[in-house]
Structure formats: C-alpha cells, structure tokens
Amino acid sequence: MMRAGLLLLLAALTQLGALSVHAAVSAPCGTWKGTGECEDVSFDMSDRASLQRGAALFMNYCLGCHTTRYARYERFAEDVGVDIDLLKEHLIFDGSQPGSLIVNGMKVADAKKWFGAPPPDLSLITRARSPQWLYTYLLAFYRDETRPLGHNNRVFPNVGMPHVLEELQGVQRQVCAPVRTYAENGGVRRDPLTRELITEESCDVLQVDAGTGMMGETEYRQAAYDLANYLHYTAEPYRSQRISVGIYVVFYLLLLIVILWMLNREFQKDVADKH
Ligand code: HEC
Numbered sequence: 001m002m003r004a005g006l007l008l009l010l011a012a013l014t015q016l017g018a019l020s021v022h023a024a025v026s027a028p029c030g031t032w033k034g035t036g037e038c039e040d041v042s043f044d045m046s047d048r049a050s051l052q053r054g055a056a057l058f059m060n061y062c063l064g065c066h067t068t069r070y071a072r073y074e075r076f077a078e079d080v081g082v083d084i085d086l087l088k089e090h091l092i093f094d095g096s097q098p099g100s101l102i103v104n105g106m107k108v109a110d111a112k113k114w115f116g117a118p119p120p121d122l123s124l125i126t127r128a129r130s131p132q133w134l135y136t137y138l139l140a141f142y143r144d145e146t147r148p149l150g151h152n153n154r155v156f157p158n159v160g161m162p163h164v165l166e167e168l169q170g171v172q173r174q175v176c177a178p179v180r181t182y183a184e185n186g187g188v189r190r191d192p193l194t195r196e197l198i199t200e201e202s203c204d205v206l207q208v209d210a211g212t213g214m215m216g217e218t219e220y221r222q223a224a225y226d227l228a229n230y231l232h233y234t235a236e237p238y239r240s241q242r243i244s245v246g247i248y249v250v251f252y253l254l255l256l257i258v259i260l261w262m263l264n265r266e267f268q269k270d271v272a273d274k275h
Pocket residue numbers: 057058061062063064065066115117118119120122125129134137158159160161162164165227
C-alpha cells in the first residue's frame with residue numbers, strides 16, 4: 001500500500017513538473033523600457049482568427065526575405081481551419097502547391113550582400129528567443145539615419161533588417177520628452193500637494209509621428225501580437241495536442257498502476273497460499 005502511494009505521488013509530481021515548464025522565461029529585450037524587460041503578454045494558440053491574421057501578415061511582409069522551411073502551407077490550413085481554396089487565394093502568393101514548404105527564392109549570398117547578414121529562417125525563432133521577445137522586437141524599430149537602411153531597433157541594436165511594418169505602425173522616432181518617474185516601491189511619483197505627476201526629461205522616448213501609419217497604436221500592437229502568435233504556433237504546431245495527449249498519458253499510467261498493484265496483490269495471495 002505504502003509503495004503504491006509513493007508511486008502515485010511520483011506520477012503526480014512528474015505531471016506538475018511538465019506544467020511548470022510552460023512558464024517560459026523571456027529572453028532579455030536589449031534596452032527596451034530602459035530595463036531590457038520584454039513586454040509581458042501571453043499568447044493564445046487556440047485563437048484561430050489571430051493565427052490567420054498573423055499568417056497573412058507573415059506572407060505579405062516577411063516571406064520575401066525570411067522562410068519557415070520546417071512548415072507547410074497545408075498543415076497550417078488544416079490546423080487553423082482554412083479551406084484549400086481560401087489558402088490558395090489569400091496566403092500563397094508565389095504559385096506554390098498547398099503541400100509545399102513555406103520558402104522563398106532568395107539566395108543567401110545575395111541577402112548577405114544586401115543586408116550584411118542573411119535573414120534567418122524563422123521556423124523556430126520563438127523557441128530560440130521567446131514569443132514575448134518577438135512581439136517586443138516588432139514594436140521596437142525606430143528611425144536612425146546613421147544605419148545603412150535608416151532603421152535601428154531597441155531590442156536588437158544595429159539589426160540589419162529594415163522596419164518593414166513601418167507603413168502600418170507609422171514613422172517611429174527617438175525623441176526627448178518628459179517621462180513618469182517611479183518611487184522605490186514601484187508606484188508612480190506624484191507631487192504630494194497637487195497630486196500632479198513628477199516627470200523628468202528623457203531623450204530615448206519612442207514616439208510615432210501622428211498620421212504616418214495605416215494603423216493606430218492598439219491596432220499595430222494587435223498586428224505584432226498576431227505575427228508573434230503565428231510564429232509561436234509555427235515553432236510547435238503540436239503544442240496543444242502535446243498538452244492534451246500528456247494529460248491522457250498520465251491518467252493511463254495512473255490507471256495502470258492501480259491495476260498492476262491489484263494484480264500483484266492477487267499473485268501475492270497465491271504465493272502466500274502455497275507456503
Ligand atoms: C527586406 C528583408 C526583410 C524582411 C521583409 C523582413 N526581414 Fe526580418 N531580418 C532581415 C535580416 C537581413 C535580418 C538579419 C539581421 C541581423 O542579423 O542583423 C532579419 C532578422 C530578423 C529577426 C531576428 C532574428 C534573430 O537573429 O534573432 C527577426 C525576429 C525577424 N527578422 C523577423 C521578421 C518578421 C516578423 C518580418 C515580417 C514582419 C521580417 N523579419 C521581415 C530581413 C528582413
């Protein structure tokens with residue numbers, strides 16, 4: 001009895017261990033927010049509308065340079081519930097077959113010449129970094145005339161990639177502006193008499209020139225979220241299946257333990273009778 005109890009406990013603990021792995025640690029985000037902390041968002045792979053919008057953004061804005069050569073169009077369509085005709089019409093722009101890998105025709109040597117570094121394959125980018133990192137990276141481009149392509153990035157300083165979503169976000173610049181200050185306990189500092197915010201001048205505030213983007217801030221953040229969500233899915237399409245299968249396996253093992261334990265008890269009875 002004691003032994004069975006211990007085994008049960010062990011099974012429960014392994015399950016707990018598997019769940020805690022989820023709380024992925026975010027990769028550091030360069031000089032974002034001064035502290036290098038990435039934006040704190042959680043992603044939802046069951047949100048099919050978000051994955052579909054993310055895929056459309058990826059095919060339109062990223063696939064020209066980046067590939068996801070471990071993913072196929074068709075697999076995405078099946079997982080996210082897009083029918084093949086819609087897939088061909090809205091997501092495949094180069095005449096590829098639905099069963100093809102999501103790749104482009106860019107040559108690595110050319111890319112090196114043009115950008116200084118070849119655009120890496122993005123199949124596993126959210127595993128190599130984190131989806132929060134990718135989301136923050138997409139918010140962190142700003143104009144920098146000292147860079148060859150005119151853009152820099154707070155999360156990835158001196159990145160060789162231009163800000164390809166600038167037409168959506170608008171022209172983001174680094175400007176001097178008053179910013180809030182925080183007390184040691186993390187609260188916003190206010191004047192004790194007037195309750196007005198106590199601010200200080202900072203010269204690395206990111207600000208979008210009004211009216212230069214096709215999207216407002218919330219909308220652009222949503223687009224960055226959808227893209228990161230899509231690439232998070234691409235990095236591990238099995239993720240949601242893996243979690244539900246895992247739970248079944250643990251139940252199965254628990255059941256097996258009970259049956260084996262009872263079986264063992266029966267055999268032990270026989271052994272005892274024989275002596
Ligand atoms: C014009 C070509 C081009 C386009 C279009 C483009 N990128 Fe890039 N990207 C690059 C290059 C070049 C690099 C490598 C930069 C470096 O290493 O300095 C890069 C790097 C990256 C990285 C950093 C990878 C790492 O090393 O960790 C991410 C993430 C990324 N791109 C995401 C995207 C996304 C998402 C899109 C679509 C919204 C996109 N890129 C569109 C050229 C491009």
